Amino acid sequence: MKRLFILATPFLFVGIRAHAETIDCKNASDQATLNQCADLDYQAADKKLNETYSKLLKKVSPQGKPRLQRAERAWVAYRDAQCEFQTSSPTSYSAQPMIHLYCLSRLTEAQTKLLDEQLHCAEGDIGCGQQ
Structure with a gap:
């Protein structure tokens, strides 16, 4: 059963993103909408993480x-x-x-912050990794 959920999830998220402009996350009142809003939050956090990681990698x-x-x-x-x-x-x-996606978002945002600190560290900072 779990495997079916994982396979079906990408199709659900495609539909969510297609209708993102119609979702009112500030006034969400049903669980399906709350789940969709959590997905949108995670997708935004993941996008920012990937952008920061790419900059740091360069x-x-x-x-x-x-x-x-x-x-x-x-x-x-x-x-x-x-x-x-x-x-x-x-x-x-x-x-x-929703709870799973919020967990992913929270940890992703924390990792983005850590990578951003590495990206913007002062020259000569020996605690700043392989700069």
């Missing part, structure tokens, strides 16, 4: 690039596992997708 030294890539892959695995753990339940419930 900036780091040749020696730092594979380390950054390895760290980011490890972070994605951590984020996914952490959110899976936080939202796991013996039975599914209607708010589960």
